[in-house]
Amino acid sequence: MAGRPVEPAIFTAVWRWDEIETVVEREGWMVINGRPFCPAAPAWPAAELQRLVLALRQAGVETRAACLRRELARQFRPAHWARRQQLVRRVSRWPVVANTLALLALAALSPAALPPGVLLSKEVAERLAQFVPGLLAAGALAFVVGAVAAVLAARRLRRWLTPGTVKVILVALLFPPQGLRWRRVLTDAMRPAPHPLLLVSGPGGRSVRRELALATLADVRWPLPLPERGDIGRLAEAAAMRKWYAAEFEGRVLGPWLAQAGLTAEELLAPPPPDSAASCAYCPRCGSQFVRTDGGCPRGIALVELKRPRRQQVTSAK
Ligand SMILES: [Zn+2]
Numbered sequence: 001m002a003g004r005p006v007e008p009a010i011f012t013a014v015w016r017w018d019e020i021e022t023v024v025e026r027e028g029w030m031v032i033n034g035r036p037f038c039p040a041a042p043a044w045p046a047a048e049l050q051r052l053v054l055a056l057r058q059a060g061v062e063t064r065a066a067c068l069r070r071e072l073a074r075q076f077r078p079a080h081w082a083r084r085q086q087l088v089r090r091v092s093r094w095p096v097v098a099n100t101l102a103l104l105a106l107a108a109l110s111p112a113a114l115p116p117g118v119l120l121s122k123e124v125a126e127r128l129a130q131f132v133p134g135l136l137a138a139g140a141l142a143f144v145v146g147a148v149a150a151v152l153a154a155r156r157l158r159r160w161l162t163p164g165t166v167k168v169i170l171v172a173l174l175f176p177p178q179g180l181r182w183r184r185v186l187t188d189a190m191r192p193a194p195h196p197l198l199l200v201s202g203p204g205g206r207s208v209r210r211e212l213a214l215a216t217l218a219d220v221r222w223p224l225p226l227p228e229r230g231d232i233g234r235l236a237e238a239a240a241m242r243k244w245y246a247a248e249f250e251g252r253v254l255g256p257w258l259a260q261a262g263l264t265a266e267e268l269l270a271p272p273p274p275d276s277a278a279s280c281a282y283c284p285r286c287g288s289q290f291v292r293t294d295g296g297c298p299r300g301i302a303l304v305e306l307k308r309p310r311r312q313q314v315t316s317a318k
Pocket residue numbers: 283284285286287288297298299301
């Protein structure tokens with residue numbers, strides 16, 4: 001238990017769009033109007049939220065719904081993401097070729113680093129020794145060419161990359177393992193990064209898809225409770241807005257995604273098997289199990305009673 005990281009404080013905060021003055025990222029947090037709001041996420045950088053705030057302000061109250069729908073469609077458009085991926089693959093092909101050549105040179109050099117007789121016979125080791133200077137030179141050349149090609153690729157992709165990516169590449173040069181995976185360095189620097197949900201239909205294991213889909217679905221169906229104190233009218237407005245967003249998101253984005261990934265909400269949200277004889281309730285958001293049925297989980301989500309396995313089988317069979 002002592003080794004577990006401290007969980008960040010959980011809170012919710014409410015702002016109207018026109019009250020948001022500043023959005024910045026600081027020490028791993030998205031900070032709104034000077035108050036830490038949520039952990040910073042590459043899929044939703046501060047600059048994107050600031051841009052949306054400006055757009056919504058200019059749109060006026062009546063056209064905000066249309067603007068938010070457009071935003072949802074833009075953020076979760078798989079075709080858009082696929083095109084960007086293709087572009088990165090195309091632009092980063094030369095750094096990848098150089099990386100592969102450097103790795104091959106390194107692989108060919110490795111047996112030569114062992115004392116003769118361990119892996120290779122003395123005779124073969126001596127013959128290989130003749131090629132060592134050439135292989136070293138070829139590996140070093142490929143490494144340098146790869147770095148130059150990565151810088152050129154970063155310049156071509158600069159519209160999509162976080163500022164300072166060229167500097168990241170130059171620093172990575174000092175750490176050869178980093179300098180052998182330029183495509184990864186470039187894709188990691190892309191902003192905004194794809195929303196994790198975009199991976200639901202992409203390649204990847206079914207368990208990853210399930211986990212992402214469940215996390216998103218649980219967040220939409222059981223959001224964190226709104227602040228307990230505050231202007232009642234304002235909180236009601238926030239609750240209505242959140243309900244609108246959840247319905248739009250589930251209907252327009254999440255529903256089609258689940259269908260495409262071959263998953264259903266019912267299957268994802270099926271009650272977990274009890275983890276002990278005493279557990280009789282669970283939190284539908286985080287999945288924690290409890291030995292009482294009243295109250296909520298530490299995050300304030302109301303508990304759901306857990307049926308015992310035998311009864312559960314009967315209900316699912318009907
Ligand atoms: Zn919970």
